Amino acid sequence: MENATKPQKRDKSLVPLSREHHFSLLFCWKLRQGLKNGADLEVMRAYVRYFWKSILQPHCAEEEWVLGRLLPKNNYMRQRLEEEHRLLQALIELVEEGSKMNRDLFRVLEQDLVDHVRWEERDLFPYLQAEVRPDELELTGKILEHRHTVHTDDFTPDFWVRPAKAK
Secondary structure (H helix, E strand, C coil), X not given: CCCCCCCCCCCCCCXXXXXXXXXXXXXXXXXXXXXXXCCCHHHHHHHHHHHHHHHHHHHHHHHXXXXXXXXXXXXXXXXXXXXXXXXXXXXXXXXXXXXXXXXXXXXXXXXXXXXXXXXXXXHHHHHHHHHCCHHHHHHHHHHHHHHCCCCCCCCCCXXXXXXXXXX
């Protein structure tokens, strides 16, 4: 039997960010399905651009704002988060350029984003919950409540859905 990762109790101040991770994982699933189903790479590229501008870029900015409040600039967890965000942005820029529209670039983006989200959920957030004073975490959560915008992913067309076969 495989070792399953237990769900972790998330401090309520981090819940808005944690919920958005679901959108990122769904984004990755859609990319995988699109590749599997032979979707048009230009449509997928448009989706990557849409998702970055509408959901992922604002999410990354919020996370960096939260860590800027809670951790010193030289903290290794903060540095890793910021570096991974820059790497994701660089990958997205490569996809947006479309110079070499190959399927591998989408796969790398999908895998790197999944790995990043898993790291945040399994390592970064538990670290914050253990290292940051509860009152600081609570205050940050209250401020985040006021500045957080709930995002929706309503991109069309649904390139990740396998077209129905004609009868």
